Amino acid sequence: MYDLLVKNGTIVDGTGAPRFRGNLAVQGDKIVAVGDVTGPARETLDAEGCAVTPGFVDIHTHYDGQVSWDNVLAPSSINGVTSAAMGNCGVGFAPARADKHDWLIQLLEGVEDIPGTALAEGLTWNWESFPDYLDALGAREYTMDLGAHMPHAALRAYVMGDRGGDHMERPTAGEVDRMAQLTAEAMEAGALGFSTSRTHAHRSRDGLNIGTLTAEDPELLGIAAALRQTGKGVIQLISDAYLTADDDFAAAELQLIRRLAQTSGRRVSFTVQQTDDAPDRWKSIYREIDAMVADGLPVSAQVAPRPIGAILSFASTTNPFVVSPTYRRIASQAASIDERLRALADPQVRADILAEHAGFHAAEGFIAIITRGYSRMFRMTDPVDYEPHESQSIAAEAARAGVDPAAYVYDALMEEGGRRLLYMPLINYARGNLDDVHGMMTGNHVLYGLSDGGAHCGTICDGSFPTTTVALWSRGNKAGLSTPLERLIHGYTQRNAAHVGWHDRGVLAPGYLADLNIIALDDLALAPPEIVQDLPAGGTRLLQQPRGYRWTVKSGVPTFAGGEWTGRTPGRLLRGEQVVA
Template sequence: MYDILVKNGTIVDGTGAPRFRGNVAISGGKVVDVGDVSGAAKRTIDADGCVVTPGFVDIHTHYDGQVCWDNVLAPSSINGVTSAAMGNCGVGFAPARVDKHDWLIQLLEGVEDIPGTALAEGLTWDWESFPEYLDALAARSYTMDIGTHVPHAALRAFVMGDRGGDHLAVPSDDEIAKMARLTVEGMDAGALGFSTSRTHAHRSRDGVNIGTLTAGDPELLGIAAAMRQRGKGVIQLISDAYLTADDDFAAAELSLIRRLAETSGRRLSFTVQQTDDSPERWRSIYNEIDAMVADGLSVSAQVAPRPIGAILSFASTTNPFIATPTYRRIAAASANVAERLAALADPAVRTAILAEHADFRPTEGFIAILTWGFKRMFRMSDPVDYEPQESQSLAAEAARAGADPAAYVYDTLMEEGGQRLLYMPLINYAHGNLDDVHSMMTGKHVLYGLSDGGAHCGTICDGSFPTTTVALWSKGNKSGRSASIESLVHGYTQRNAAHVGWHDRGVLKPGYLADLNVIALDELSLSPPEIVQDLPAGGTRLLQKPHGYRWTLKSGVPTFENGVWTGQTPGGLLRGEQQRG
């Protein structure tokens, strides 16, 4: 007798092979038969009218703090994810000496927009070394499996002390050797690999650049050489190569990436996106990746399925008036969101903020787009439209109403009691559509990632990327570009899993883990995020819930039914590579 029999579904098995109608039999947490399967089962799930896929594998999350206080791990878990990798972009909470706890919190608060008060209350700090961190996680259970990288910024501070937070500080040979040794020690204990950051966008809460920003060849290649010698782990990184208009800088960063792949002999992936300042840069990066792969290196671009978009609201972190003195004073003085919204509803406050905003005219950079980019601000519809047109923007609405655009945006943000959300696509939207995103996603050497689940709590809500990948691109964007559901599911299952060395999942075939989703594809969509206060210390975050997931199973245990958590936590820590058997 099977434990569970999933019947009458359209099976998309994760390999990229054509879909077929059939059943999936599960026993002992694994798939035991697929196809024309019959027999008795303790429980039967009717998947008629649904697609049955492997559970999604998200290789780019930041649950490093959340795993200490939350075993549900939404939003990833509610968006079909059954396995996730964290510790990306060189940031995390281990290794960590006691005197660096506050520093690491400030770093993650700045880099990943995770409230420092929540981290200060929620982190248990029952570790110092990286292996001890893994031991602490292994004692907990979750709705999904988690693995983590050794994060470079934490490692650097652990070895170099205060100098480790200064990207201009050069480590000694002994310090490099110690970082290499501790990286290998971490992988021997079960780390997936090593991650680092080389972007100016990553700054601490106080605006200080991340310490790994300009790490040199001796440091990075020293760690990479140790990985080659040990024969373990992957490398993940973010670099400013994709956003620069400087050809020489981009070439230098890509040359470093090549040297890292050559020296380590390991699989390497890095962020590739499209920016307004260099909208075609991703194409030349893809050409360089092609050349690296042709030379026998395992290098992949991590790409996103939609724009990286800021969520603007008076009730969350970011809005167009955030730089005005009056708004900043009110935000600092308000004890809670309700108090802030009450102050913003005062007509005198509105007049003062609009006057100050009119005098604030940055000409370039993110702050210029955020404060004056009204043509890129859109009401969030239900379901969310991730390819809005300029004619739908608040600038266009204001023009049609004959209203001052800034005043119109202010009043729009005050709708719904100040809870109105606006969507502002910032990355991957240089031409006002998703055609280039389609080209990025369908490249030869790509991985689906960059969801940042667990991070950017009040500004970005991209843990729902797996849902967009399947829901949007299986149907097509507004110009008709699409991808087969088989290729999309493969990208978020077997391909991602294989990259990080999880060879026991991502496929619906006998012997693989029974991680799977039952999805009503025609209903698969996303409502706007909700502003919830469920973090430690009353911290606020954006939480986006999908529609269309009938069941999610982790190791044969139903974890979500119709979007509702069953209370089960069959997942836990994954130590290193996982082999099928």
Template sequence: EGLTWDWESFPDYLNALAKRRYTMDIGAHIPHAALRAFVMGDAGGDHTAVPSQGEIDRMEALTFEALEAGALGFSTSRTYVHRSRDGANIGTLSASAAELLGITAALKRAGKGVVQLISDAYLTADDDFAQAELELIRQVARTTGRKLSFTVQQTDDAPDRWRHIFGEIEAMTAEGLDVRAQVAPRPIGVILTFASTTNPFFITPTYRDCARDASTEQRLVRLADPAVKAKILAEHAHIHPPGMAAVIVQGFNRMFRMSDPVDYEPVESASLAAEAARAGREPADYAYDVLLEEGGHRLIYMPLINYARGNLDDVFGMMSGAHTLYGLSDGGAHCGTICDGSFPTTTIGLWSKGSKSGLKTPLEALVHGYTQRNAAHVGWNDRGVVKPGYLADLNVISLDELQLSPPKIVQDLPAGGTRLLQTARGYRWTVKSGAVTFEGGQWTGETPGQLLRGAQG
């Protein structure tokens, strides 16, 4: 309900964005999933459907049109984690080399743009599958001749896959390809609560019945009923979903109360499983009661990805790689489950001071990673350094005070939609193109930002 729907083509979409003003500059990739659906119709949403050569040619032409209109590049998703509202895999999951190379030929033809993607190469224990995905990435970078970045994270099933991927990236760069790993500065954290989207009991039939066609407060009242609790716990004992969902539903040793400031490197002895053991209670029963705290608004932090060994040592290894970009904020996606738009604050506040293992990175290197290095990758060469002739985009930070408060649940989206909103302490001023946009963390009303079309400077 928040969309204006005054656009159809990608150039139209950019024109709609350009009518607005922002507190920062923004850019957009042309997304493969929407492109596929536009050209192929309903079949485009089915990842087993193979486009004809004519459809591939049409997608290439539309990508070229988008680049000419100002798209930063082309993005695609090859992960089973990304699904439609009804749980189906999205259409781009298993796109063939012919499809990907056919579409991205537009970047070579245009002589501009970057490729950005996510692949399941990082999460699989299957060496052959991982190698096939990495070879496809190599082919795309080689045939387009353009810069490419892709997500690299750590999962419990393949905790050292990232090292293998980094080795392959080294080989690609030695070949002359500009390929980067997009990495995160902390775990990808799921926020579990009865007051929002996800919690350990959210796939039980009784919980779903409580949530169906009910307001948040109505749901919380029902969940506090001892009889409802007993039914949900009985159902939960028999639910064993596959993959990452299993961790969300049963991983009580990875669930932690959110503190203020938030601890993004929690130890297992502080988990709900450990608390339950000390209280002599079953973890699920104990966790249910914890989630009822604060009137049902208690937040539980679960480091789902990038925390296979219970610390941030491997995250530091990824961040320290020679060919990396900082990213993966999910600042707008999964907004009732994940609140990781605060990644830059963690990067500056945690890694400049050091992790619990004593690992740290110079402040200047961290700032560079979020400013000039990322900007240069997408062709924005007019920013990211304090120098005459460059944009006056600055943050004035009290580093000793830099901390993150726990997220809050707010219902300020169109039609009353729920999201998690997190604030930070320690930012004195934020300046965009010379205008103060935030002071003491509060918006000043200034909107000097705009849509940027393609490369700058």
């Protein structure tokens, strides 16, 4: 008797092969038969009218703190993810000496917009070394499996002390050796890889650049050599190469990536996105990646399926009026969101904030767009439209109404009791459509990533990237560009899993882990995010519910049914590479 039988589904097996109708049987945590399968089972799921796919593998999340207090791990788990990699972008909570706990919290609060109060209350800190951290995670259970990178910023501070937080400081040869030694120990203990950040966008809560920003060859290649020594792990990084208009800087960063791949002998992936300042930079980066791969270097771009967009609201972190002293005072002093919203509804407060906003002028950058980019502000629809036209913008609405756009935005944000959400695409939307995103997603050496699940709690809500990937691109964007479903599923399953060394999942075939999604594709869609207060210390985050997932199964156990958690937690810590048993 099988433990689980999934019948009458359309099998999309994760390899990119054509879909077919069939059944799937599970015994224990493994798939044992696919195709013309019959026989009794302890539990049967009828997948009539649904696609049956492997569980999604998200290689770019930031659950490093949330894993201390939460075993559900939404939003990733509710969007079909059954395996996730965290510790990306060089940030995390191990290794950590006791005197660096607050510093690490401030760093994660600034870089990844995770409320510091939630981290301070929720983190257990029953570790110091990275192997200790893995042991702490290994004692817990989750809805999905997790792997963790050794984060460069935490490692640097552990070895260099306060100097490690200053990107202008250079480690001594002895400190480089120590970082390499600790990285090797982490790989042997089961670390997924090593991650680092080289972007000015990553700053602590106090506005200081991340300490790894300008790390030089001796430090980075010394650590990379530790991966070659162990023969384990991958390298993940973010660099400003994709956003610069400076050809020489971009070329230097890409040459560094080449040296990391050469020195480590391991797989390397890095962020590639599109900015307004360099809308075609991704194309030249892709050409360089092609050249690296032609030279035998396993280098990939991590790409996103839609714009990286800020969610503007009076009830969350960001809106055009955060530059107003009156707004900042109210936001910091209000005991609750409701109290904040009541204050903002006062006509005199509105007048004061609008007057202060009118006197603020940022010349360039994200703050200029967020404060006055009215043509890129859109009301969130249900389902969410991630390719809105400028004619739908707040600027266009205000123009049609003949009113000041700032006042119009203020009043729009006060709708729905002050909980109205506006969507502002900041990255991957330089030309006002998703045509270039399609080009990025269909490149030769790409990985689907950058969801940042667990991070950007009050500003960005992209843990739903897997759902967008399947729902949007299997149907096509507004220009009619699409990608076959089989290729999309392969990208979020076998391809991602193989990159990080999880060879036991991502394929629906006998012997593979029984991680599954059963999806009603015609119903697959995303509702607007909701503002919820379910983090420790009453912390606020944005949470987005998908529609269309009938079941998610992890290791043979249904974890979600009709979008609801079943209460079961078969997920575990993954140590290092995984092979088909």
